[in-house]
Amino acid sequence: MAGMQLTKKGHSCVRLTRDDGRVLVIDPGRFSEEDAALGADAVLVTHEHPDHFDEERLRTALEANPAAEVWTLRSVAEQLGAAFPGRVRTVGHGDSFTAAGFGVEVHGELHAVIHPDMPRVTNIGFLVDGEVFHPGDALTVPDRPVHTLLLPVHAPWNKFSEIVDYAREVGAQRALAVHDGLLSDTGLGVYGRNLGPQGPGIGGTAYTRMTPGDSTTV
Structure with missing residues (x-):
């Protein structure tokens, strides 16, 4: 298996780059850096909410690279597939596939509850190369060990105690913190302290927040 570099591209978007140069991007949404999906060989989208899926930006990336492909759930695929026949693939819980050389497993089915009066959309999480898990907007626990969890630290659908228990x-x-685009510097500091040694503890998991553009080896 080739090594990977993970680069944060803002809010809930990450870019994975293999040693062989191939690039996979997860959730290039409206709160991500504008060029988050450009140059990607493969794109994974967890669900249809605009902070995870920006149709115009994704169309631009697919037009710029005619070989790029997308794997996502039906609600997103239906918005893109007609314009890019054969390049947008629908996947769901339990599926596994290879995207630009990355091995991917799909876990989960539904978005977390925002409020009982609001309908739940579908949501899937992606485990990449058995190493990195992006749950999208849900607290899905894969049925296998995970090395690097992309932890959605702040959202209308979660609270701090749930995030701690999920990480545990x-x-x-x-x-690695994701879904943090709505937090101020003050809020980010509070989360950093509470998820670090000063907080209640998240087991043996080491918590880190990267700023957009930062990279780490996974």
Whole structure:
């Protein structure tokens, strides 16, 4: 398996680059950097909400690279597939596939509850190369060990205690913050302290927040 570099591209978007140069991007949405999907060989989208899926930006990336492909759930595929026949693939819980050389497993089915009066959309999480898990907008626990958990730290659908318990249950070696685009610097500091040694503890998982543009080896 080739090595990977993970680069944060803002909010809930990450870019994975293999040693062989191939690039996979997850959730290039409206709160991500504008060029987040450009140059990608493969794109994974967890669900249809605009902070994870920006149709115009994704169309631009697919037009710029005629070989690029997308794997996502039906609600997103239906918005893109007609314009890019054969390049947008629908996947769901339990599926596994190879995207630009990356091995991917799909886990989960539904978005977390925002409020009982609001309908739940579908949501899937992606485990890449058995190493990095992006749950999208859900607290899905894969049925296998995870090395790096992309931890959605702040959203209308979660609270701090749930994030702590989720990190403990997944038991990854490290958790990298995502879904933090709505937090101010003050809020980010509070989350950093509470998810670090000063907080209640998240087991043996080491918590880190990267700023957009930062990279790490996974």
